[in-house]
Every structure is written in structure tokens, then in C-alpha cells.
Amino acid sequence: MIDTIYIEDGLDTDPRAARLLRRFPDATVVHCAHYAEVFNPAAQDFRLQKRRPALILAHKAGRHVLEAPAGFGIGGERNFYFSHMLNCLYDCRYCFLQGMFRSAHYVLFVNFEDFQVAIDQTLARHPGEDCYFFSGYDCDSLALESLTGFAAEFVPFFAVRPNALLELRTKSVAVRSLLQQEAVPNVVVAYSFTPAPVAAAVEHGAPDVTSRIEALSKLAAAGWPLGIRLDPLLWYEGWRQGYDLLIQQLAAAIPAAALHSVSVGPLRFPRHMFQRIESMYPSELSLAGPLQQRGGVTSYSEQREAELTTYVSKRMHDAFPEVGVFSCTPTAT
Amino acid sequence: MALRPAVDVLPAGAGRVHLVVALRAEAQPIIEHLRLSPVDRGAPFRVFLSVDERVALAISGSGRVAAGSAVAHLAGYGDDAGWLNVGIAGHGHRPLGSVVLAHRIRNRNGGRTWYPPLVFEPPCPTATVQTVDRACTDFPTDDVYDMEAAGFYGAAARYASHELVHCLKVISDNRDHSAARLTRKRVGELVGNNMTVIHRLVEALAALSSEKRCRRVEPVGLEAILGATHFTVTQQRQLRRALRRWSVLCPGTDPAPWTTAFRDTNARAMLQRIEAHLDRQAPAFGNPR
Numbered sequence: 247m248i249d250t251i252y253i254e255d256g257l258d259t260d261p262r263a264a265r266l267l268r269r270f271p272d273a274t275v276v277h278c279a280h281y282a283e284v285f286n287p288a289a290q291d292f293r294l295q296k297r298r299p300a301l302i303l304a305h306k307a308g309r310h311v312l313e314a315p316a317g318f319g320i321g322g323e324r325n326f327y328f329s330h331m332l333n334c335l336y337d338c339r340y341c342f343l344q345g346m347f348r349s350a351h352y353v354l355f356v357n358f359e360d361f362q363v364a365i366d367q368t369l370a371r372h373p374g375e376d377c378y379f380f381s382g383y384d385c386d387s388l389a390l391e392s393l394t395g396f397a398a399e400f401v402p403f404f405a406v407r408p409n410a411l412l413e414l415r416t417k418s419v420a421v422r423s424l425l426q427q428e429a430v431p432n433v434v435v436a437y438s439f440t441p442a443p444v445a446a447a448v449e450h451g452a453p454d455v456t457s458r459i460e461a462l463s464k465l466a467a468a469g470w471p472l473g474i475r476l477d478p479l480l481w482y483e484g485w486r487q488g489y490d491l492l493i494q495q496l497a498a499a500i501p502a503a504a505l506h507s508v509s510v511g512p513l514r515f516p517r518h519m520f521q522r523i524e525s526m527y528p529s530e531l532s533l534a535g536p537l538q539q540r541g542g543v544t545s546y547s548e549q550r551e552a553e554l555t556t557y558v559s560k561r562m563h564d565a566f567p568e569v570g571v572f573s574c575t576p577t578a579t
Numbered sequence: 580m581a582l583r584p585a586v587d588v589l590p591a592g593a594g595r596v597h598l599v600v601a602l603r604a605e606a607q608p609i610i611e612h613l614r615l616s617p618v619d620r621g622a623p624f625r626v627f628l629s630v631d632e633r634v635a636l637a638i639s640g641s642g643r644v645a646a647g648s649a650v651a652h653l654a655g656y657g658d659d660a661g662w663l664n665v666g667i668a669g670h671g672h673r674p675l676g677s678v679v680l681a682h683r684i685r686n687r688n689g690g691r692t693w694y695p696p697l698v699f700e701p702p703c704p705t706a707t708v709q710t711v712d713r714a715c716t717d718f719p720t721d722d723v724y725d726m727e728a729a730g731f732y733g734a735a736a737r738y739a740s741h742e743l744v745h746c747l748k749v750i751s752d753n754r755d756h757s758a759a760r761l762t763r764k765r766v767g768e769l770v771g772n773n774m775t776v777i778h779r780l781v782e783a784l785a786a787l788s789s790e791k792r793c794r795r796v797e798p799v800g801l802e803a804i805l806g807a808t809h810f811t812v813t814q815q816r817q818l819r820r821a822l823r824r825w826s827v828l829c830p831g832t833d834p835a836p837w838t839t840a841f842r843d844t845n846a847r848a849m850l851q852r853i854e855a856h857l858d859r860q861a862p863a864f865g866n867p868r
Binding site: 250252447481488530 | 790865
């Protein structure tokens with residue numbers, strides 16, 4: 247799975263990094279002064295690197311917790327995100343990461359403790375307020391859990407901080423570690439979905455929709471608060487039937503009481519990211535639809551976006567009347 | 580004698596590889612194996628080309644600057660090529676004749692470091708290559724020492740994405756065997772004995788080059804539509820993008836007859852008509868399950 251590991255000088259003795267080096271004894275280990283030397287140079291080809299991504303073990307410096315972009319939220323007033331990883335195991339053709347990062351290598355920041363200190367500092371700045379922390383902004387929160395141990399470290403951390411909420415956003419069905427522990431009321435496991443035909447066509451490497459729903463169902467039975475993220479919403483032939491069927495399947499498998507929140511968000515990219523992605527995938531069906539330039543954003547027309555969002559939100563509201571349905575705005579990326 | 584191609588003569592999507600080799604003795608087994616022929620005799624570098632013009636090799640001479648200059652010369656042979664530097668190098672204790680692919684390249688004098696992404700399975704072990712200005716005899720680190728890799732890589736990465744640029748080094752000297760004792764014949768043998776590895780690398784790079792070039796294949800109908808109506812440069816770009824969408828949304832149909840049938844008198848009207856038509860085509864992902 248991992249053939250090459252880049253590691254920042256001085257991290258060999260870090261326990262988390264050392265564990266990962268032991269985990270891949272046959273991997274070629276290459277030292278670098280700073281992960282950006284490998285990850286950031288211009289003239290890298292994300293699509294080619296997706297064939298064989300390397301793992302980069304790095305130490306995150308600077309700001310560990312950032313304010314979430316306006317419009318990104320699931321009902322909280324204070325929204326933040328933090329990224330223990332950059333990039334994702336899966337290869338979804340609509341993903342903005344492929345336009346945001348030059349490299350497809352997985353960067354893992356091993357200094358989890360510094361993220362935790364920053365989260366506590368953030369909470370201290372907002373005493374008495376609920377703060378929401380999103381961990382799946384620059385990566386899938388759980389897809390590489392067997393490597394990273396991220397949830398194993400952060401779920402107990404959040405469990406004793408009741409005014410903080412952690413969202414684990416994922417498409418992964420590797421939830422055994424969550425099922426083996428007590429559900430934590432302020433940790434939301436949120437699954438992203440597109441209708442099955444779209445998922446099969448564009449979410450390369452991700453578990454299929456049925457498997458994701460099964461995972462949600464198991465987590466619901468174990469008492470975990472769940473999220474459903476219909477993001478991005480895609481306009482395609484038969485989209486109404488596609489979303490109807492998906493929502494029916496979700497409603498049949500998940501009791502409303504288990505749902506913490508639902509969010510919907512139309513397909514959108516910052517313009518320069520879309521141009522980069524389109525040049526990498528000129529024959530990609532999901533990117534060939536009726537997208538327009540609106541300000542600095544590439545998206546469907548306002549009318550089409552509203553049609554999609556309104557229709558799907560209403561269907562979700564009908565299926566789960568007690569659950570908040572939140573809409574992510576086009577400027578949210 | 581063939582002349583340097585003035586235009587890209589390869590078929591659309593065909594992969595291309597450019598090799599830069601410092602010495603004629605290093606190049607000879609590659610020239611013979613890949614059946615390359617000399618071209619461009621009056622140019623600053625000796626260049627050899629395969630019959631199908633997919634492989635070009637330049638003999639750069641020794642050193643970073645020469646290697647970088649040879650890259651600039653070869654770049655004129657076509658876009659989106661894979662780039663490979665092949666040459667002899669020294670290492671403290673690796674056996675003579677062993678071969679390594681660079682996973683890190685350090686310019687000892689300039690301070691710059693590169694990390695060629697290994698997006699294919701390497702056909703041989705990998706190592707750090709340090710480029711020095713004078714042949715190394717003491718081998719102070721466990722790195723491989725050469726004289727061209729950094730100059731080659733820094734230049735080639737200006738013409739291709741990093742995945743397509745690689746350096747392969749054959750160990751010719753170590754602490755027990757001085758480079759001073761190397762002969763041309765011996766250098767040729769060292770490289771020639773690794774032709775299987777070199778061949779596999781050339782094929783891997785040609786495949787990557789092909790993928791990059793396929794992304795830029797002109798869409799069906801472009802030439803016919805451009806031939807019928809005047810488009811500005813910006814409009815040509817818009818048309819190219821629209822016709823790429825057409826090939827995805829309306830596969831198997833030629834946009835040229837459809838477009839010209841409306842007898843639009845200018846490019847702007849034609850583009851608007853095509854875009855409006857495409858915006859009505861919903862992508863079809865198959866039936867909901």
C-alpha cells in the first residue's frame with residue numbers, strides 16, 4: 247500500500263512516526279528537511295501521483311486549528327477545522343483537493359498533541375460556547391485510520407470536552423474501532439453520499455453506497471450520533487430518481503433519532519481549482535455538465551443549484567422531519 | 580541525414596522520451612539497443628533519434644551546466660516527454676555495475692534538493708544522488724555521487740512535471756576501485772549490462788508521457804469548424820473546451836456538421852449555440868440502482 251515514505255529530518259524518533267516506519271518495513275524511506283520540499287513544488291501532476299501516492303510524515307507547525315469558511319457548518323455558531331492529514335485515500339473526481347494540492351502524496355502530521363493543545367486553546371477563547379471542530383476538510387477522517395490512529399486518539403480527547411463537537415467526515419466503512427468503544431455524544435460520524443450510479447462512476451476507490459449505509463446502520467445501533475452529507479449535489483440524467491432512491495435507502499436503514507444533522511451542498515469549485523482539475527481530466531463526465539463561472543466560483547447556474555438544493559433538502563426533511571438540514575453555500579470551499 | 584523536427588510529428592497521444600547522457604561511451608549501448616540514428620549534426624549537442632521519433636538522446640558532455648543545456652536543446656523536440664538521465668556514478672561501497680534510480684537529488688553546491696515522484700514501480704533500487712562539480716573520491720556519505728543529475732533535473736523539471744523526470748546511475752567507482760582506472764570500453768560495458776533496467780524505465784516514462792499527451796488530444800470537429808469560420812485565439816480556446824465537453828456529453832457524434840448546419844455567420848454565435856446545446860445535455864451515469 248505504501249512503497250515510499252518521506253520523513254522530515256528529526257522525526258525518526260517520534261513514536262508515532264517510528265510505529266509507521268515499522269509498519270512498512272519494505273518501504274523506501276527518504277528524508278527531507280521539510281515536507282513542503284516534497285509536497286509543494288510546482289509542476290507536479292496530481293493525477294499521475296494518484297497511481298502510487300507516497301506517505302509523508304511531517305510535523306505541523308504554525309496554526310493547528312483554523313476557522314471554518316463562512317457557510318460551512320451544521321448548526322453551530324463557532325466552527326473550526328483542523329487537518330491531521332492532507333489528501334485522501336479515495337479518488338473522487340469532484341474533490342477539490344485535487345485542484346488545491348499539487349501533490350497526491352498523503353501528508354500525515356504526527357504531532358497530534360499540538361492539535362489537541364490548539365483545540366483546548368480555542369475552547370478557552372470561547373468559554374461557555376459550543377465549538378464545532380471538523381476533521382475531514384483536507385482528508386477523509388477515517389479512511390486511513392489503521393495507519394494514523396487519529397480517531398483512536400481524538401475521540402477520547404473530545405469525549406471529556408462536552409462543549410466541543412468533533413465531526414469525523416468519511417466514506418470509509420472501517421468503523422470497527424468505533425464500534426468497539428462506547429458511543430460519544432459529541433462525536434458525529436458523518437458520511438458523504440452521492441446516488442449509487444454517480445458514486446460508482448466518480449468516487450474511485452471509495453466503498454459503495456450500500457456498504458456505507460450498512461456502516462451507518464451499525465454505528466446507529468451502537469448509539470453514535472450520525473451525519474449525512476449530500477455534498478456535492480450533482481445534476482445528471484435522472485438525478486431526482488437517484489436522490490429519491492438514496493434518501494429512501496438512508497431512511498430505511500437509519501433511525502431518525504440517530505441522526506445529528508444533514509447537510510447538502512451543490513458542486514462548486516474555486517475557479518482556478520476547477521481549471522486545474524479540468525485540465526487533468528478533460529474527459530470526465532461529472533465535470534462536463536453545465537458549470538458556469540460565477541464570481542470566483544465554478545458552479546451550476548443559480549437556478550439549477552437552487553433546484554437541486556431545494557429538492558434534495560425537502561426530500562431529506564420529509565424523510566427525517568426532526569433533523570436539521572443545513573445548506574453549504576457556494577462560497578464554502 | 581534527418582533534420583531536427585520543426586513540428587511535433589508524433590501521432591496524438593504517443594509517448595515520447597528524451598535521454599541525456601554525458602559521455603559517448605555511456606550513450607553507445609543505449610544508441611545500439613534502441614536503434615537510434617544521429618541527427619542535427621551542426622547543433623551544439625550530438626542528438627540521436629529513433630525511427631518513430633519517440634526516443635531522442637543527447638550527449639551532453641560532463642557536468643551540471645552541460646546536462647542542463649542539453650535538456651534545453653532536446654526540449655525543442657516535443658512537449659510532454661519523459662526525461663531520463665543515464666550515467667555512471669560513484670558510491671562508497673556499492674558494487675561496480677549495480678544500478679540505482681534517484682529518489683532524491685541534491686545539488687551539493689547550489690543547495691537545492693529534488694524528490695522525483697516514483698509513480699511507477701522502480702525497476703531497481705533507489706538512492707539519494709548528490710551532484711558534485713569534481714569527481715568524488717572519499718564518499719563522505721552513503722549517497723551516490725555524480726556530476727550531472729542536479730543540472731539535468733533542474734532543467735528538465737521546467738519542461739515536464741516531476742513524475743516524468745528521472746535519473747539512473749550505474750556505479751562505476753567506489754572506495755576500492757578508483758574512477759581514474761575507468762576506460763571507455765569499461766564504461767560502455769557498465770551501462771550496457773543494465774540495458775534491461777534502462778529499457779523498462781524508458782517504457783515506463785513513455786507510458787506516462789502518453790497519458791499526459793492524451794489529455795491534450797484535439798477534440799473531434801475542431802479542425803473542421805476552425806476551417807469554416809474565423810475564431811480569435813480566445814474563441815479557439817473556448818471552442819476547444821466546448822468540443823471536449825461535446826465528446827464526453829455527446830459521444831459518437833461529430834459536432835462539425837451539427838454546428839455548420841445552422842449557418843451562423845460568426846464564431847461568437849457558433850460558440851453560444853454549442854454551449855447552449857451542451858448545457859441541455861445532462862451527464863448520464865447509468866440507471867439508479
